[in-house]
Amino acid sequence: MPERSLRNCHVLIAEDEFMVAESLRHELEDVGAIVVGPCATLEQTLAEIASEGERIDGAVLDVNLAEHAVYPAADMLAERGIPFVFTTGYDASNLPPRFANVLRCEKPISMSRVARAVGEAMFAKLPPGGKGAAGSPPP
């Protein structure tokens, strides 16, 4: 699959682990993306989507943010048709069924692969107002 360019795309990061968030930020910035966040809590994430929603092109969401599930933020993105991927330490079986088609990067995962995955999710052919999800698994 040809790599899509994330140059100048706004990518939201929701990740409570600082080190991981930093790595992800570096990786995305390395490919020219503009990072929104990163956000360590669900509250921050929701606030960021609410204020920056217009500009956000894609998102990387840690499923578990400081003991809270990130799903409300995911639902909010889906409503706006913004594609996103999950990063998670959990099994797929733990995800609610409505996110079954969301691309999921299980930890630990190479940050560059997450960056690539969010690119794929963003450039996938999406139905209008789609769930912002890509059915294909990460390469």
Place this chain on the structure above:
Amino acid sequence: MNDQQRFLRHRKTLIEFGELVLDGESLQDILFKGCQLIAEALGGGEVRIKKVEEQSESIQASSYGKIRAQGIAERITQAPSGAQIIVDEAAHGEFNEIVDAGEPGSIGSIRVPILLPGRKPYGLIEAEDIPLSVFRPRDMVFLRLCALLLGVAIDRLDRVRDLIAAGERFRVIVENARDYAIFLSDKDDIITEWLPGATEIFGWTDDEIVGKPAATLFLPEDREKGLPETELETARRHGAANDKGWRRRKDGSRVCIDGRTIALRKPDGGLCGYMRIGPDITHRQQDEEELRQNEERFRQFTAASTSMLWIRDARTFDLEYANPAYVGLYGDRLDQFRGWLRNIVPEDRRGALVALRRVCQGERVTHQFRVRRAHDGAVRQIRNTDFPLLNTRRKVQRIGGIGRDVTDEVANASRMQILVGELQHRTRNLMAVVEATAEATLRSSSTLDDFKSRFRDRLAALARVQGLLSRLDEGERITFDELIRIELKGIGAPEDDPSRVTLRGPRNVLLRSSTVQTLAMALHELATNAVKYGALGQEQAHLSVTWSFEPKGEDARPWLHIRWDESGVPVPTIRSESSGGQGRKLIEQALPYQLGARTSFRLGGDGLQCTISIPVSRRNVEDGSDA
């Protein structure tokens, strides 16, 4: 022969007759000789004695043809004391004419009834071809005396014969009653009669035991207790006594007799001895004992079982058996099936019923349902295995079941599932942190050796934190003083030397487990930098870590305030951006980002001054900890 002579002869005959009656041993002899004597006394003719055979309704006679018994008996009873003289007009003519005296030369028959005591007719003396011309009323008296004597003699012999027959029957019965010990003893309870059944059961022959006290048969311990005397006393007072129990056989082994002791009394009421009779019930007793032990074993087993064991009627579903564990769950009002059903929470009733019906079809079913426990109303998860119990015709007669309270098990299983999920989550996150740490270290490393040593240190610090975190499963919390000591010790700092390191602050300030890893990594960076460039690397320098606890700080949460002061570092070693930068970044960015901490980081002339304030566990307040 004149009248006088006849009279004398009659008298002599009567005496002989009387002796015959007294001495006669056999009925046949008496009857035969009787006929002979009568014929002689009558001076001719033929004399027979006929017996009424009631069964055949005919008269047993030797030479005459059949005469209807009823007719004869009727006649006899109609004229019990009267004799009949029947004139035999033709050779076999009519017998019904009675005459007082016959014509000279006429021949007749005389019949005299023989009556037994109580006037019960026995038969008759029949004399035929008697010359009636010489027959006198005196002859009739003679015949009637003969008939009386015969009646008495026949009665005596009948009685003797009956007695002998009864005795014989009795002998046959008792000698063949081998399963019954029967023996007699005298009034001193010395054995006098010992029947074969007793030999069979006790082992002694009658030669060996007769003459010995019946108490010989008792067990020594029963003799000591006076059991034989008690038994005799009861028998004397009430006529009989039950004496069921263990007795001693000849070879010393024990035998169980379900016996009765009967006091034997003379007609005047005086005691003449005892009879004992009873069957050997040793086997029955052993079977009963085995049965009892089986039941006892079953009872102990089911009583000790924490599983609920029960049996229901397959038709009515009514409870036939329930063990204490069952009663403990469902309560003791167990009579009705509906009662059981009511204990089950409504949503699960249908399932429980369906399961029971399937068992009635012969299936074995394991099912789970919730029950409201009788004594406290707690809802418990029950897992039942129900199985059909078949009768001899292979039909389901009962339903048996084993139920187990799996509430805790189910809770444990789901908690275990959560723990496994948590562990996986934590592990994957840790791997992500390791990777991010590697990338961050790589980014700031000048050489591979530089990377190697710093990455190794950071991994070691992470490993120490994991060691601490693994205890959280045991419900513990990590305290700050513990964390700082472990970190300083881990990098080899002289944390025990007060001239080099001061640690001061309340003990037991509990940290939130989610904060431990990041805080530990920040402390690790501070400490390693202090070793390389700061207070821990120089002899004259000093590190002071002080902390205080604020029960109600910002956001009404408990806070921990930490001060990290390095002093006596005269010429602060140049901290390259590449190495000291990581610590600074963690303090200034990671802690606020991840833990909501307030931090400051200042490199003064005397060394590093750093403050970290973080929210800590609410348990510090709620538990009334001494922190």
